[in-house]
Amino acid sequence: MYRGDYVRWASLYLGSRADAEDAVGEAMVELLGKWPTVLTQEEPAAYAWWLVKNRVKDAARSRSRHQKLADAIFTVTALQEAADPIGELENSLAVWQAIDALPDRQHDVVLMRYSLGLTVPETAAVLGITEATVRSTVRDARRRLRAALDLDTKKGHADDRSEVA
Numbered sequence: 001m002y003r004g005d006y007v008r009w010a011s012l013y014l015g016s017r018a019d020a021e022d023a024v025g026e027a028m029v030e031l032l033g034k035w036p037t038v039l040t041q042e043e044p045a046a047y048a049w050w051l052v053k054n055r056v057k058d059a060a061r062s063r064s065r066h067q068k069l070a071d072a073i074f075t076v077t078a079l080q081e082a083a084d085p086i087g088e089l090e091n092s093l094a095v096w097q098a099i100d101a102l103p104d105r106q107h108d109v110v111l112m113r114y115s116l117g118l119t120v121p122e123t124a125a126v127l128g129i130t131e132a133t134v135r136s137t138v139r140d141a142r143r144r145l146r147a148a149l150d151l152d153t154k155k156g157h158a159d160d161r162s163e164v165a
Helices: 003-014 017-033 035-040 044-062 067-081 085-100 104-115 120-127 131-148 157-164
Strands: none
Touching: 003 017, 003 044, 003 104, 003 120, 017 035, 017 044, 035 044, 044 120, 085 104, 085 131, 104 120, 104 131, 120 131
């Protein structure tokens, strides 16, 4: 059901659509082999996400790639039309480093919501968590990111409320 979203996420992580397809394909084969176990899980989608995420991380390690490389490629691509490429690069790298430092669930939710553009219900479904958990995780991640980026915490509170609504 979520293979397309898994591949899009894995492409961000691995920096290659082909590598993402391979890693997610391997995870799907493993998932199929464990299907009776999957069906006994309280949240099968959460189990599937855990399996996919771990297989993608294994693929990154085995291919000697790291997420920061994919992030750098993504950032350079985004800078092509920037008025101040050096300033944009510094800001973008700081943001990506702060996102990379988030706890796993916050990291996953932020990437699903903002890099992949999934809605709250879509993110909840892919990760096998509730919509309320997605909203509260985004709120917590935003607080953590504001602190990590040393942004004025008085600004942006409306952003937190927009995710709750």
